[in-house]
Amino acid sequence: MSVEIERKFLVRSDAWKALAQGVAMRQGYLSTHPDRTVRVRIEGEIATLTIKGRTQGFSRGEWEYEIPLADAAALLNDICERPRIEKTRTRIVHEGMVWEVDEFFGDNLGLVVAEIELASETQTFARPDWLGEEVTGDARYFNSSLLKRPYTSW
Amino acid sequence: MSVEIERKFLVRSDAWKALAQGVAMRQGYLSTHPDRTVRVRIEGEIATLTIKGRTQGFSRGEWEYEIPLADAAALLNDICERPRIEKTRTRIVHEGMVWEVDEFFGDNLGLVVAEIELASETQTFARPDWLGEEVTGDARYFNSSLLKRPYTSW
Numbered sequence: 001m002s003v004e005i006e007r008k009f010l011v012r013s014d015a016w017k018a019l020a021q022g023v024a025m026r027q028g029y030l031s032t033h034p035d036r037t038v039r040v041r042i043e044g045e046i047a048t049l050t051i052k053g054r055t056q057g058f059s060r061g062e063w064e065y066e067i068p069l070a071d072a073a074a075l076l077n078d079i080c081e082r083p084r085i086e087k088t089r090t091r092i093v094h095e096g097m098v099w100e101v102d103e104f105f106g107d108n109l110g111l112v113v114a115e116i117e118l119a120s121e122t123q124t125f126a127r128p129d130w131l132g133e134e135v136t137g138d139a140r141y142f143n144s145s146l147l148k149r150p151y152t153s154w
Numbered sequence: 155m156s157v158e159i160e161r162k163f164l165v166r167s168d169a170w171k172a173l174a175q176g177v178a179m180r181q182g183y184l185s186t187h188p189d190r191t192v193r194v195r196i197e198g199e200i201a202t203l204t205i206k207g208r209t210q211g212f213s214r215g216e217w218e219y220e221i222p223l224a225d226a227a228a229l230l231n232d233i234c235e236r237p238r239i240e241k242t243r244t245r246i247v248h249e250g251m252v253w254e255v256d257e258f259f260g261d262n263l264g265l266v267v268a269e270i271e272l273a274s275e276t277q278t279f280a281r282p283d284w285l286g287e288e289v290t291g292d293a294r295y296f297n298s299s300l301l302k303r304p305y306t307s308w
Contacts, residue, residue: 030192030205031185036233038184038192049203049219051184053233061233063225065203071217079190079207079215 004052004062005118008141012132016101016114022088025102028080032144039143040067040075043089047072058121058136083107083150085143095126107150113141158206158216159272162295164286170255170268176242179256182234186298193297194221194229197243201226212275212290237261237304239297249280261304267295 023044030038039050047069053061076084083106090101097116104111113135116125135141140149177198184192193204201223207215230238237260244255251270258265267289270279289295294303 030190031187033185036184036235051229051233061228063221063229065219065221067217067219074215075205075217079205081190 002062002064004060005058005121005123006060006115007058007118007134007136008138009114009134009136010132011101011112011114011130013130015130016090016092016099016128019092020090022090022101022103025087025089026076026084027087027143028076028082028084029144029147030075030080032081032147034139034142034144037144040072040080042069042072042076045069055137055142058118081147083147085146092128094128097125099128104146104151107152108146109152111146111151156216156218158214159212159275159277160214160269161212161272161288161290162292163268163288163290165255165266165268165284166286167284169284170244170246170253170282173246174244176244176255176257179241179243180230180238181241181297182230182236182238183298183301184229184234186235186301188293188296188298191298194226194234196223196226196230199223209291209296212272235301237301239300246282248282251279253282258300258305261306262300263306265300265305 025041025043027039027041030040035054037052041048041050047067048064049067050062050064086105087102092099092101099114099116101112101114114131139145179195179197181193181195184194189208191206195202195204201221203219203221205217239262240259241256246253246255253268253270255266255268268285293299
């Protein structure tokens with residue numbers, strides 16, 4: 001297990017788009033229970049199965065396993081809850097820290113969130129100009145919530 | 155993915171107990187949704203994560219991955235739904251076919267079921283003397299159901 005410490009923000013401009021190339025991601029859920037989410041994800045040629053526990057503060061237990069691409073495709077097509085989440089992830093380095101900017105499509109079209117992974121809950125970091133309001137801990141923005149109440153329905 | 159074709163029976167005597175040595179199993183669920191169960195199991199020193207789709211007839215899609223024992227112990231202790239299932243599994247060969255006899259403890263004390271895995275839905279097999287009534291497809295006997303409505307509550 002690793003403990004995931006993440007902070008999540010909206011963006012306030014498209015300036016991040018010029019900074020790096022994004023990669024397409026497709027993901028779905030076998031469980032969206034907040035105490036135990038189970039996610040299937042395909043990113044490029046890599047497929048993973050990820051289990052996460054309940055979020056406590058900025059932290060969450062996480063267990064991740066790589067699985068065969070064909071298994072992930074079958075799970076996404078036949079077994080995962082509908083709808084699936086489709087997004088483009090862009091990794092941007094800003095003053096030595098990696099930001100992951102997720103631009104959503106489909107039912108969540110228009111939503112863009114930027115996440116940073118930290119080594120501790122108190123670690124400080126520089127905020128890029130394009131960064132907007134913090135939404136860490138706002139359950140509406142959990143990927144598992146975006147399945148049930150997509151952004152376009154807010 | 156493999157397709158699992160199983161038939162499940164009760165037993166009508168304890169005669170199976172003299173035929174082989176059982177092994178202790180501990181398992182819990184990250185999802186008990188009938189369309190997508192996700193199971194964590196420790197059997198001896200081997201831990202697995204198993205995803206199963208909806209049962210159709212005697213068949214069910216199944217994807218299984220071995221995971222580190224320490225991960226499985228943490229998932230069972232901290233993340234899986236309560237209660238967990240504790241049972242002893244005894245593998246018995248009868249006329250060339252393997253029977254798995256599961257004797258349950260805890261909330262399911264008193265329940266014993268015998269399962270056989272088949273290569274096709276029409277495959278025939280010899281029935282041991284100790285075999286009882288068939289319960290294939292009876293959802294009460296699914297391990298995922300035994301969590302919510304344990305045998306001692308029937």
